[in-house]
Amino acid sequence: MTALPLASLPGSPSLKPGWPRSRPGLESLAGRLAAGGHPPEAFARAVWQALDREDAALLAGIRAYRRHPWRREASALPVPWAEGGSRLLDYGGEGPTVLVVPSLVNRADILDLMPEASMLRFLAGQGLRVLLLDWGEPGPIERPFGLTDYVAGRLERALASAGGPVVLIGYCMGGLLAMAAAQRQPERVRALGLLATPWDFWAEDAGRARSLGALLPGLEPLLAATGALPVDALQALFAALDPFAVAGKYRGFAALDPESPRARRFVALEDWLNDGIALAAPVAREVLGQWYGANAPARGEWRIAGEAVEPRRLAMPSFLAIPSRDRIVPPASAMALAGALPGALVHGAAAGHIGMVAGQGAEEALWQPLRRWLSGLGL
Template sequence: MRTDDPPPTTTGPPPMDLPLKLWLARLSNGLSPVALAQAQADWWLHLLVSPTRQAQLSASALHKAQAWAHYLWRAAQGPCENCVTPAPQDKRFSRPEWRHFPFNALAQGFLLQERWWDEATHGVRGVSRHHEEVTAFVARQWLDMLSPSNSPLTNPQVLQETLRTGGANLASGAANWARDAMAVASGGEARGLQAFEPGRALALTPGQVVMRNHLIELIQYTPATPTVWREPVLVVPSWIMKFYILDLTPDDSLVRYLVSQGHTVFMVSWRNPGSADAGLGMDDYLDLGVLQALAAVQERCPGAGVHAMGYCLGGTLLSMAAALLGARGDPGLRSLTLLAAQVDFQEPGELGLFIDESQIAFLEDIMAERGYLDGQRMAGAFQLINSKDLVWSKLVHEYLMGAHTPVTPLRAWNADATRLPARMHSEYLRRLYLHNDLAEGRYRVRGEPVDLDRIRVPLYLLATERDHVSPWTSVYKLMRLTHSNAHFVLSSGGHNVGIVSPPEGPLASPEASYRVGEWAPRAAPADPQDWLAQAKASPGSWWPHWQRWLAAHSSRRVKARTVSGLRVRGHAVPAPGTYVFDPAAEVSE
């Protein structure tokens, strides 16, 4: 950590400040009002003293108004070609009802307005890049809220449904809204989640807890083949998610797939921290969560190197462990697989909108109340990033159309929020996101430097095309920081769907595809777009490709290992363990 930085705080603001900060947090959903005001002021004041830019924007507004007026005249006479096309991922106006007058004119006017605001919030001389991005983001949120698709009077689909049902859809929508509002106010679970309890409907792959400490349970899964590959697979998921994203149902479980292919699989299940864990830091997560898990796997599979796989922030932590082990000359790792994991946070994507000194200090103040960040606040940030799909589409579907969105295993998992200890979250945001210490060689673990160049084991790096959390171009950068032979795989889909991609069965996606690059140490093109321009897509899931890679980096098959689980009060603890349910689960063995 930089010596001129203040140490991460777990005590928070002075007592007189805390009530005000908590009240502001409730109003702003955890976003710092000061950070937003600074960004808006930076943009507005620089625009105010830029008459040339004002003139350009005025001319653009006039041009777009003329284009819309011309379109309005043509559309009133019959179907005509649009004057502006929505982004490919924008499905708000894709239904046939939006092709008829006057709704097509409303949609085109709105899209032209979006274009203008995008121009207005970018390219103002003197505005910092971060403030520019925040200002553009805030403008998009307001525009998304004001979209004609969100009003029952300007959405043709809602109007047709209202006429067809005599307004019953609006009555059902009001009931849906009241149900959700009561669930939020009471802190209760959303409708339908009770049917997706881990161990009953989800996380069904057989196994046992074989090790437990204050922070993790380590699950070993029961082999499904008479022989297995000698080298086991250790999976380290992110602690901002429950591990069973990788073991949802039998039809889309990556764990079950690996076991069926003859791999011995161990899974880290993170404990959901409480107020007493406020002082746990990044070093604790590395020691208790990765290094102790790795030691336990090596104890149960003596003499065999470990295929270590980390997902999202778990991959970031695992890369630190691999660098430390490489520097120590520890031969414990056989290979390293990182899924949607960043180590260089210079371009962290839209999550970077919420990372600056003001925002981090505000979060530290919020966490001071209980000693942790509630998972619902983290979920709120993800919803803002993808508000079209996660917020406004729900408004239309459930509150205006009166429909019910079915609860799927993935939706149920997504609602199973986790908490983040105050110290760890502060260190994570400051040292990784704000200062990028890991990629720039300043990161230390209990005084020991973490040098990513010390990673020398074969590297399998996977990113997803539409990842809002870990942009693929940011994930790609790791290959330029290590000294490993590397496979880089770009999968279709997003941060979760691109990972949970079964190769066969009822949940296999016919649209799934992936692209592969293979390079010697630091031989990958510096610009990821150069690689993408010539990379060919292969149809199907990336899972079989990864399994073949694991097999190629394994030595031989051995007799399947018996799972000898941890015993608590004389009884084994079956998967999915206890930490996935109870944050206060007993730690003693």
């Protein structure tokens, strides 16, 4: 899902006592001990020693992260349009306009994470005028919003304010919203870029997708009481996509030089992950119930303002960036758009969902191929 690297340390089930019941590596250790005829006492002692080593590294990584001095310094940017909690941020640049649409779930900062990890500033330095639609948090105005309100309302009015026609680029969930807006307003969109955008939610594991949809009735009391799906609930839901990832990455961080660029980028990414945004209740119902539970987009049943979203109707040039190591949006889910979008250029990025836009190798994995595609359009 969108976003969905949503697992933060506090909400991660992988750090709770007693769950899961095994850890990677312990099964092979048990097999070696059993094959060697070791007594049960030796097996138990070896298991606890392995767990102690892992836990010590995990705690060391958490401590190193908490005391790291790096802090993001947000720069003031022109705001040519704003409505409610949403605004357009102008990253400058001279040339044709590119409007970038992030997910509704996480903050838009991932596309401008730090000076050396900013896809938006890279594009602005490549002869393009770059705008970012920052959705903001759902306040009292946005809490009743469904996806139609965001697409046919906020996004289309942002498009109108950007001048005519733009290259519309959507990241993750933002790709679905951008695609819907492009179908409704083709005269305002000259080309469409979709980065790690899901389409067939049942492509790789229909059972897991349906199980997420099946959680919706149990979440209804929370949605009704607060008008939103809180950040902690989102993190707990999507941590299950890769339950060992949080502990593993902190163990790896413990071994890094805290002054290294890699360590600073780790801290920047973790700060972003831990600063999530709630999802308006109607949007949560659509995403969990329709996208995951019913696979409505791939079945031609997802509608914006009563109109089915159909990629085959998009005659504009399109670019699909599909990261091969994506655990949030399975590559097969995104690849389903390749056959649905006429004439789409598919770029396979050797990266993960977040790494493709903000990782150490992001420039090579995505930024440069995206710029080459734009250049091929005459931009």
